[in-house]
Amino acid sequence: MAAMRQFDVRVEVLLRAGIADPQGATIERALPALGFAGVTGVRSGKSFRFRVDAADGSVARARATEVADRLLANPVIEESVVTVEPASTP
Amino acid sequence: MAPRVGVVLFPGTNCEHDATLAVGQLGGRADLVWHHETSVAGFDALILPGGFAHGDYLRPGAIARFSPVMGAVAEFAAAGGPVVGICNGFQVLTEAGLLPGALQKNRGLRFLCTTVPVRVERDDTALTTGVPVGTELGLPINHFEGNYTCDARTLALLRDEGRVVLRYADNPNGSLDDIAGVCNEGRNVVGLMPHPERASDRLLGSDDGAVLLTALLRSAGATPAAA
Numbered sequence: 001m002a003a004m005r006q007f008d009v010r011v012e013v014l015l016r017a018g019i020a021d022p023q024g025a026t027i028e029r030a031l032p033a034l035g036f037a038g039v040t041g042v043r044s045g046k047s048f049r050f051r052v053d054a055a056d057g058s059v060a061r062a063r064a065t066e067v068a069d070r071l072l073a074n075p076v077i078e079e080s081v082v083t084v085e086p087a088s089t090p
Numbered sequence: 091m092a093p094r095v096g097v098v099l100f101p102g103t104n105c106e107h108d109a110t111l112a113v114g115q116l117g118g119r120a121d122l123v124w125h126h127e128t129s130v131a132g133f134d135a136l137i138l139p140g141g142f143a144h145g146d147y148l149r150p151g152a153i154a155r156f157s158p159v160m161g162a163v164a165e166f167a168a169a170g171g172p173v174v175g176i177c178n179g180f181q182v183l184t185e186a187g188l189l190p191g192a193l194q195k196n197r198g199l200r201f202l203c204t205t206v207p208v209r210v211e212r213d214d215t216a217l218t219t220g221v222p223v224g225t226e227l228g229l230p231i232n233h234f235e236g237n238y239t240c241d242a243r244t245l246a247l248l249r250d251e252g253r254v255v256l257r258y259a260d261n262p263n264g265s266l267d268d269i270a271g272v273c274n275e276g277r278n279v280v281g282l283m284p285h286p287e288r289a290s291d292r293l294l295g296s297d298d299g300a301v302l303l304t305a306l307l308r309s310a311g312a313t314p315a316a317a
Contacts, residue, residue: 022195022199026199074149074185074192076240
C-alpha cells in the first residue's frame with residue numbers, strides 16, 4: 001500500500017458570473033468614499049483551507065474537489081477553484 | 091380523521107411551534123420530527139419551518155440538507171407527498187435539490203422583517219390547491235437570504251411549466267421575476283420565503299396565510315396515507 005501523504009488544500013468560492021453579488025457591489029461603492037479611486041470589479045467570496053491525507057496529489061485533488069462541489073459551494077450560484085500542494089509542515 | 095403533518099426540526103429551527111399551532115387551529119394535527127429521524131411514516135404532509143438550521147453556517151440549508159431526516163423527506167416527496175418549505179425550509183429544499191434555484195442575500199443587504207403583498211399564481215400545487223389565481227395575500231417576511239435566483243434555462247422552465255407559485259406584488263428583496271415561491275415538477279413540493287403560519291389568526295394581525303395552510307391540509311387529506 002502506498003504511503004499516505006498530506007496535502008494542503010485551498011478552496012476559493014465565488015459567485016458565478018451573472019449572479020448578483022450585493023456584497024461585492026456594496027464594497028465597490030464604498031471605496032471612493034475612502035479615497036480609493038479606480039478600483040473596479042470587486043467580487044466577494046469565501047476561502048477555505050484544510051488538509052487531506054492521500055496517496056498522491058491527484059487523489060488529494062479529487063477528494064478536495066468533491067468536498068468543494070458537494071458542500072463548500074452551491075453549484076447553482078457559485079463556482080470554486082481548488083488548489084492542492086504538498087503539506088508545508090508534517 | 092385530521093391530516094397528520096410532520097414539522098421537521100433541525101438544530102436552530104425556530105418557527106416549528108408557530109407552524110404546529112397554525113396547523114392545529116386549522117383542523118390538522120402536527121407533530122415535530124427531529125432531524126435525526128430516518129422515517130416520516132404516518133404523516134400526510136411535511137413542513138420544513140423557518141429559522142436558522144445549523145446556524146446557517148456556510149450557507150442557509152447547506153448543512154441541514156445532509157441531516158438523516160432529509161433522505162426520508164426526499165422519499166416522501168418522490169412518492170408525491172405534500173412538502174412545504176417555509177423561509178429557511180425553502181432554503182433547505184433548494185440546497186437538497188428538491189426545488190430548483192437558490193436563495194442569495196437580499197438586494198440592498200438588509201435583513202427584511204415586514205409584511206408584503208404576495209400574489210397567488212397557481213391553484214394546482216400542494217400549498218395553493220383551490221386558491222383562486224390572482225388572490226393577493228399580506229404575508230410576513232423575515233429573511234436576509236430571500237433573493238431567489240436561478241439560471242436562465244431554469245427560469246424559462248419554471249415559467250413554461252407554471253411552477254412559479256407565488257410572486258411579490260412589490261419585490262422587496264431583488265428576487266428574480268418577483269418569485270416568492272416555486273414548486274417541483276410534481277407540484278407537491280413547494281417552497282416560499284413568506285411565513286403563512288405567522289398570519290394564520292386574526293390575533294396575529296392577519297389570517298391571510300390560513301388560506302395557504304388550509305390548502306396544504308386539503309392536499310394532505312388527498313394523499314394515500316390519509317385514506
